Amino acid sequence: MRFFVVAFLFAVLAFSATGVRAQTQMEMNATDCDAAKKADAALNAAYAAILQKNKDDPVFIRKLKIAQRSWITFRDAELAARYPAEDKAMAYGSMYNLCYCNALAELTRKRTAELAPWRDGVPEGEGCEGSYPVR
Numbered sequence: 249m250r251f252f253v254v255a256f257l258f259a260v261l262a263f264s265a266t267g268v269r270a271q272t273q274m275e276m277n278a279t280d281c282d283a284a285k286k287a288d289a290a291l292n293a294a295y296a297a298i299l300q301k302n303k304d305d306p307v308f309i310r311k312l313k314i315a316q317r318s319w320i321t322f323r324d325a326e327l328a329a330r331y332p333a334e335d336k337a338m339a340y341g342s343m344y345n346l347c348y349c350n351a352l353a354e355l356t357r358k359r360t361a362e363l364a365p366w367r368d369g370v371p372e373g374e375g376c377e378g379s380y381p382v383r
Contacts, residue, residue: 273342273343277346277349280345280346280349280350280353281345283350284352284356287352287357288356290356290357291359291363294360294363294364294367297367298363298366298367299312301366301381312366323355326355327352327355331344331348336348365380366380366381369381
């Protein structure tokens with residue numbers, strides 16, 4: 249038994265010596281909220297690319313802008329439904345910001361994927377491409 253205790257202590261010391269350490273909740277919140285900001289930047293870049301690519305099609309641009317504003321309304325309502333309590337800290341604890349940012353990043357990445365066909369095009373022969381450009 250003593251051998252296992254000593255081995256465990258050496259393992260802990262070796263792990264600590266590598267510089268790897270547990271993050272605080274505040275650090276985890278910051279990391280995940282940074283990921284949400286990066287997801288938002290990617291979404292905005294995709295959206296801007298689509299607007300630029302279709303600058304000569306005012307009807308499409310008007311309708312895409314309506315769709316994007318509607319998605320933002322949906323995103324905000326979805327997050328409000330996931331975390332409806334007025335006092336977030338009391339209801340969801342110290343992990344609230346981490347969870348909120350994870351959910352925000354997830355929804356944002358999904359929307360970026362939904363916009364991708366307008367930015368990247370779809371394969372030739374797609375029968376229902378609508379306004380998606382063909383690659």
